[in-house]
Amino acid sequence: MLCDIITIGDELLIGQVNDTNSGWIAREMNSIGVRVNQFITVNDRSDHIIEAVENALSNVDIVLVTGGLGPTRDDLTKETLAGFFNSRLIEDARVLQELETYFASRGRKLTDTNKKQALVPDNCEVLYNPNGTAPGMWFEKNEKVLVSMPGVPYEMKAMMRQHVIPKIIHRFNLPEVFHHTIMTTGVGESFLSDIISDWETSLPGYIRLAYLPSPGLVRLRLSCYNSNAAVKEEILQLSKKLNLLIGKYIYGYDDVLLEEELGRLLKENMHTLSVAESCTGGYLSHLITSVPGSSGYYIGSTISYANEVKTRILDVDPDLIRKKGAVSEEVAIAMATGVRTTLGSTWSISTTGIAGPGGGTQVKPVGTVWIGIAGPSVSFAKQFNFANDRIRNIQLSSMFAMNLLRMEIIRLQETAILEQNPEQEKEE
Amino acid sequence: MLCDIITIGDELLIGQVNDTNSGWIAREMNSIGVRVNQFITVNDRSDHIIEAVENALSNVDIVLVTGGLGPTRDDLTKETLAGFFNSRLIEDARVLQELETYFASRGRKLTDTNKKQALVPDNCEVLYNPNGTAPGMWFEKNEKVLVSMPGVPYEMKAMMRQHVIPKIIHRFNLPEVFHHTIMTTGVGESFLSDIISDWETSLPGYIRLAYLPSPGLVRLRLSCYNSNAAVKEEILQLSKKLNLLIGKYIYGYDDVLLEEELGRLLKENMHTLSVAESCTGGYLSHLITSVPGSSGYYIGSTISYANEVKTRILDVDPDLIRKKGAVSEEVAIAMATGVRTTLGSTWSISTTGIAGPGGGTQVKPVGTVWIGIAGPSVSFAKQFNFANDRIRNIQLSSMFAMNLLRMEIIRLQETAILEQNPEQEKEE
Numbered sequence: 001m002l003c004d005i006i007t008i009g010d011e012l013l014i015g016q017v018n019d020t021n022s023g024w025i026a027r028e029m030n031s032i033g034v035r036v037n038q039f040i041t042v043n044d045r046s047d048h049i050i051e052a053v054e055n056a057l058s059n060v061d062i063v064l065v066t067g068g069l070g071p072t073r074d075d076l077t078k079e080t081l082a083g084f085f086n087s088r089l090i091e092d093a094r095v096l097q098e099l100e101t102y103f104a105s106r107g108r109k110l111t112d113t114n115k116k117q118a119l120v121p122d123n124c125e126v127l128y129n130p131n132g133t134a135p136g137m138w139f140e141k142n143e144k145v146l147v148s149m150p151g152v153p154y155e156m157k158a159m160m161r162q163h164v165i166p167k168i169i170h171r172f173n174l175p176e177v178f179h180h181t182i183m184t185t186g187v188g189e190s191f192l193s194d195i196i197s198d199w200e201t202s203l204p205g206y207i208r209l210a211y212l213p214s215p216g217l218v219r220l221r222l223s224c225y226n227s228n229a230a231v232k233e234e235i236l237q238l239s240k241k242l243n244l245l246i247g248k249y250i251y252g253y254d255d256v257l258l259e260e261e262l263g264r265l266l267k268e269n270m271h272t273l274s275v276a277e278s279c280t281g282g283y284l285s286h287l288i289t290s291v292p293g294s295s296g297y298y299i300g301s302t303i304s305y306a307n308e309v310k311t312r313i314l315d316v317d318p319d320l321i322r323k324k325g326a327v328s329e330e331v332a333i334a335m336a337t338g339v340r341t342t343l344g345s346t347w348s349i350s351t352t353g354i355a356g357p358g359g360g361t362q363v364k365p366v367g368t369v370w371i372g373i374a375g376p377s378v379s380f381a382k383q384f385n386f387a388n389d390r391i392r393n394i395q396l397s398s399m400f401a402m403n404l405l406r407m408e409i410i411r412l413q414e415t416a417i418l419e420q421n422p423e424q425e426k427e428e
Numbered sequence: 429m430l431c432d433i434i435t436i437g438d439e440l441l442i443g444q445v446n447d448t449n450s451g452w453i454a455r456e457m458n459s460i461g462v463r464v465n466q467f468i469t470v471n472d473r474s475d476h477i478i479e480a481v482e483n484a485l486s487n488v489d490i491v492l493v494t495g496g497l498g499p500t501r502d503d504l505t506k507e508t509l510a511g512f513f514n515s516r517l518i519e520d521a522r523v524l525q526e527l528e529t530y531f532a533s534r535g536r537k538l539t540d541t542n543k544k545q546a547l548v549p550d551n552c553e554v555l556y557n558p559n560g561t562a563p564g565m566w567f568e569k570n571e572k573v574l575v576s577m578p579g580v581p582y583e584m585k586a587m588m589r590q591h592v593i594p595k596i597i598h599r600f601n602l603p604e605v606f607h608h609t610i611m612t613t614g615v616g617e618s619f620l621s622d623i624i625s626d627w628e629t630s631l632p633g634y635i636r637l638a639y640l641p642s643p644g645l646v647r648l649r650l651s652c653y654n655s656n657a658a659v660k661e662e663i664l665q666l667s668k669k670l671n672l673l674i675g676k677y678i679y680g681y682d683d684v685l686l687e688e689e690l691g692r693l694l695k696e697n698m699h700t701l702s703v704a705e706s707c708t709g710g711y712l713s714h715l716i717t718s719v720p721g722s723s724g725y726y727i728g729s730t731i732s733y734a735n736e737v738k739t740r741i742l743d744v745d746p747d748l749i750r751k752k753g754a755v756s757e758e759v760a761i762a763m764a765t766g767v768r769t770t771l772g773s774t775w776s777i778s779t780t781g782i783a784g785p786g787g788g789t790q791v792k793p794v795g796t797v798w799i800g801i802a803g804p805s806v807s808f809a810k811q812f813n814f815a816n817d818r819i820r821n822i823q824l825s826s827m828f829a830m831n832l833l834r835m836e837i838i839r840l841q842e843t844a845i846l847e848q849n850p851e852q853e854k855e856e
Contacts, residue, residue: 015455027443041467281717282710289709300737309728
């Protein structure tokens with residue numbers, strides 16, 4: 001079963017808005033066994049929309065369209081699709097009623113512009129929008145399905161979950177897809193590729209490998225698009241073999257985020273975490289707190305751009321900053337131990353560095369970052385040298401900081417196990 | 429002059445990586461007067477790549493391709509394009525030398541896998557990669573241009589800036605495009621549309637308006653694709669008329685970010701800023717510090733998930749938290765005044781709320797957020813009610829928090845001007 005995803009909007013093609021809908025929809029389609037053939041992004045012009053829709057309907061079984069359903073005049077998707085499917089636009093009583101409720105609950109008047117959103121093609125199934133004002137539309141023609149949804153991501157997602165995904169599963173007889181993803185951190189793509197070269201060569205033709213790098217991570221994805229129990233087992237065995245080769249870089253499986261895995265480890269050990277950020281400016285804490293339930297182990301952070309904050313709240317010795325500089329091993333350690341004491345946590349992480357573009361020197365160029373860790377019986381810092389890109393330096397520092405703590409917790413866990421069972425090591 | 433952007437990669441079509449390259453390239457192309465016709469995303473399969481390339485070359489003048497140039501075996505773009513353009517692959521001495529330097533500087537061995545990256549088609553112009561190992565390729569055929577670049581965003585961006593953009597400007601005779609974007613915050617798309625309905629109807633056919641919503645913002649973009657001095661002036665006059673209608677929602681023009689505008693205001697007044705975050709978990713500080721030069725006005729933040737952090741560092745009365753709850757007007761104000769005193773800033777912002785998915789109650793459901801402001805002579809807090817989506821609540825809270833401070837600074841500026849020139853007001 002094949003699917004095309006069409007996103008509509010001038011704002012996408014001039015780059016003012018990044019399309020996140022296609023990726024999200026693709027993920028959902030893959031998980032139910034629909035393979036995505038292509039993403040296409042076109043502008044708010046009827047002829048271009050029709051060309052993309054015609055082309056997609058000739059290649060695939062399911063066409064999912066987002067965007068262009070807003071109440072404003074630049075949005076033409078509904079009128080264009082009504083023309084394409086020879087529909088008449090009629091007022092839908094339920095949509096109109098939901099519009100009235102939606103506006104009343106927000107204390108706003110239902111305007112004529114918004115009222116037009118209750119007009120729907122007479123030959124589609126209307127998909128009600130739980131989070132917004134534009135209804136979705138499900139068309140069928142020659143055994144193929146085209147679904148039009150709003151472009152606002154959280155409206156589209158609710159509509160997909162409530163209506164579109166259940167209807168697709170019900171309507172089509174889907175083959176089984178199996179993906180298994182190995183999550184690695186702290187190692188580059190080509191270095192990984194060299195280590196696992198022989199293993200990669202041994203893969204059978206029906207199992208595909210992809211390298212998926214993102215800042216601080218490389219995901220290795222094994223896929224089979226027509227899967228069964230035997231193939232799944234084969235993929236899991238291949239993953240075990242891979243663990244023997246690159247185990248120390250693997251922090252998890254199947255798209256678990258590094259911040260989720262760190263949170264899981266902290267929870268498992270009933271540990272808590274505090275953070276003293278400087279160069280990462282809040283991004284590290286943001287990653288940690290973006291995990292639902294993080295309040296179970298995360299206590300709080302300080303972000304100290306000004307040196308006085310480091311001395312006043314974190315109790316870092318002003319002389320130390322003067323002598324060693326704010327970007328130094330000693331200050332990184334002092335920040336980590338300082339926030340650990342002040343906020344009272346099991347573990348703490350600190351970051352201090354030069355994110356750029358300004359602030360670099362000959363000795364400490366832009367990209368120089370120290371990451372500190374303090375814990376029950378340790379405190380240390382490690383230097384990293386990134387490049388010239390401010391946002392990338394912030395991202396990489398945050399990822400490496402989380403990984404440094406993750407590895408330290410695992411190291412202590414393993415030491416504890418060895419101490420509890422000292423004979424085991426000798427026997428092996 | 430028309431352009432198609434093709435992104436290649438299985439990882440995009442299964443949604444494991446979001447494409448940010450197309451949007452960035454589109455922005456650059458628009459700014460030099462190349463109109464983007466379409467984005468297409470295809471998987472790592474030769475036949476699919478060729479189909480997309482053939483289709484694009486038949487529709488547009490310039491085809492920009494990213495992705496699939498990595499050293500690993502799943503990447504087929506170079507071989508596929510070499511086949512398509514009837515090229516022979518030859519070793520490029522400069523690429524090889526740069527590869528050697530690149531690996532040596534990182535203390536790593538140049539492997540056979542990486543060495544293959546020095547092979548390039550013999551009938552393309554090689555684009556050297558300042559930030560990575562895969563070279564780009566510039567092909568010309570029948571007056572059309574196809575450029576292949578690596579998919580890693582910061583490698584692609586450097587290659588675009590250094591090679592591709594200057595070469596496109598040099599190679600083609602480009603019409604002038606003019607975009608003017610009005611940035612609004614604190615108001616919804618359909619509400620805006622109703623206020624400006626008459627103004628919108630008055631627009632001439634050669635000037636297009638688009639509504640571009642993103643969390644907390646609506647951008648209104650006026651565009652003309654074949655512009656001249658008179659049209660530019662007309663667009664700027666239209667923008668002035670718009671300012672009379674919706675001035676209070678406009679915080680800036682031409683894609684200035686809210687965090688940039690807030691930073692500009694603080695710098696202009698020589699004011700400083702500190703932040704006490706709770707529910708936004710670092711994201712607000714991250715936005716503020718993502719602006720280069722923010723260290724000129726931003727001092728630091730505290731992030732307090734645990735109530736003890738609020739009492740210990742921000743000096744919030746524990747009784748107040750007990751009586752009113754951590755998510756309350758009183759605690760928001762106490763956090764803002766507390767961080768202002770502790771970190772010693774002109775202004776401070778606080779956030780306290782229930783981001784979700786857990787933690788909601790009947791009285792304070794998920795999405796309830798209080799934002800506090802403290803400054804030289806004011807302290808107050810305002811309640812917001814967002815919805816159920818954790819990440820969206822964090823984003824919206826951060827945007828509304830910055831806007832609340834922005835409006836307060838402007839209000840004080842205007843009051844000061846009135847106080848200095850009390851006669852002026854009467855005269856007008």
